[in-house]
Amino acid sequence: MSDGGNPFGYEFMNFQRLLDIPMDISPYNYAATGTGLAIALSVVGAAWGIFITGASLLGGAVKEPRIRTKNLISVIFCEAVAIYGIILSIIFSGKLNIVAGNAFTNADWYSGFAIFNGGLTVGGCNLVCGICVGIVGAACALADAQKPELFVKILVVEIFGSALGLFGVIIGIVMTTQAKFG
Amino acid sequence: MADITYETCPTSAPFFGFMGVTAALCFANIGAAYGTAKSGVGISSMGVMNPQLVMRNIIPVVMAGVLGIYGLIVAVIIQGAITTPDNTGATVYSSFTGYAHLSAGLCCGLSGLAAGMAIGIVGDAGVRAVGQQERLFVGMILILIFAEALGLYGLIVALILSQQSYDCSANGAR
Numbered sequence: 001m002s003d004g005g006n007p008f009g010y011e012f013m014n015f016q017r018l019l020d021i022p023m024d025i026s027p028y029n030y031a032a033t034g035t036g037l038a039i040a041l042s043v044v045g046a047a048w049g050i051f052i053t054g055a056s057l058l059g060g061a062v063k064e065p066r067i068r069t070k071n072l073i074s075v076i077f078c079e080a081v082a083i084y085g086i087i088l089s090i091i092f093s094g095k096l097n098i099v100a101g102n103a104f105t106n107a108d109w110y111s112g113f114a115i116f117n118g119g120l121t122v123g124g125c126n127l128v129c130g131i132c133v134g135i136v137g138a139a140c141a142l143a144d145a146q147k148p149e150l151f152v153k154i155l156v157v158e159i160f161g162s163a164l165g166l167f168g169v170i171i172g173i174v175m176t177t178q179a180k181f182g
Numbered sequence: 183m184a185d186i187t188y189e190t191c192p193t194s195a196p197f198f199g200f201m202g203v204t205a206a207l208c209f210a211n212i213g214a215a216y217g218t219a220k221s222g223v224g225i226s227s228m229g230v231m232n233p234q235l236v237m238r239n240i241i242p243v244v245m246a247g248v249l250g251i252y253g254l255i256v257a258v259i260i261q262g263a264i265t266t267p268d269n270t271g272a273t274v275y276s277s278f279t280g281y282a283h284l285s286a287g288l289c290c291g292l293s294g295l296a297a298g299m300a301i302g303i304v305g306d307a308g309v310r311a312v313g314q315q316e317r318l319f320v321g322m323i324l325i326l327i328f329a330e331a332l333g334l335y336g337l338i339v340a341l342i343l344s345q346q347s348y349d350c351s352a353n354g355a356r
Contacts, residue, residue: 109194
């Protein structure tokens, strides 16, 4: 760091280093973390939604036992979110390969970034989708307990909520179609 | 002044582009999920008192879902523009394009998040009010439209930003 005529008296010379920071982490790590996040965050979302729905469903069924079978569909909607996550993570894990001598090409770095962000997208979208469907499912169970005709109408709201997880799956698949190692 | 050179198409450039895709979809989905859940709970509570109004009052949920669609549109557009390294193994995707895509994704995503929170809170209060006083329906819709417009502004700016690109191909054309 030299003066270089700068009135501040010092000069930070190498911003190129900032562009190289994402490459301090190996592409294997990026791809594996993405695979892990896809399943992990999806399962967290599904579990969160299931316990929110399940608690309200069981509480409401104390006085109205007839609601318990129909409202399991809300639990199934939450479970579907976890299924999306496991399918995508199996797809991503199939793309992991050894690169001979760890001599990574630009295409390997691209693949690492793509799988990381694909997994993060899938996991993040499924996380919020699961929570959303869980909250609406809980409300649906309690409304159904009071007026049976409301069940189908509130189910429409749940279907809108479950579309959010599908968006994540679509983008996750499209992002990683050209990702391959080796 | 020392000679500072930056690589135009470094290997790390796609990282920022992909983070833009993730930001666009995940944040917009958080907003859409919040709007759907909050309004859905309001509709369920209102429906116990006034079941025939439930189908009309699903409008806040539809508007929240549209925010997720905005995120999906921007994500598809951005990820279609992230080019793989070419046959010789050189990166064609520049940092300029990467940062433009990151900003486009953040624009759409965070605007969608904000709009979704607004739609959720207004939808919840609105449907409960409409359940008791039907004449408030048009007022609720007007407020929801103003909230939805915020997400639309984010989409517009994201689409404009995503058109910015620079390639490190043979002639460096845009």
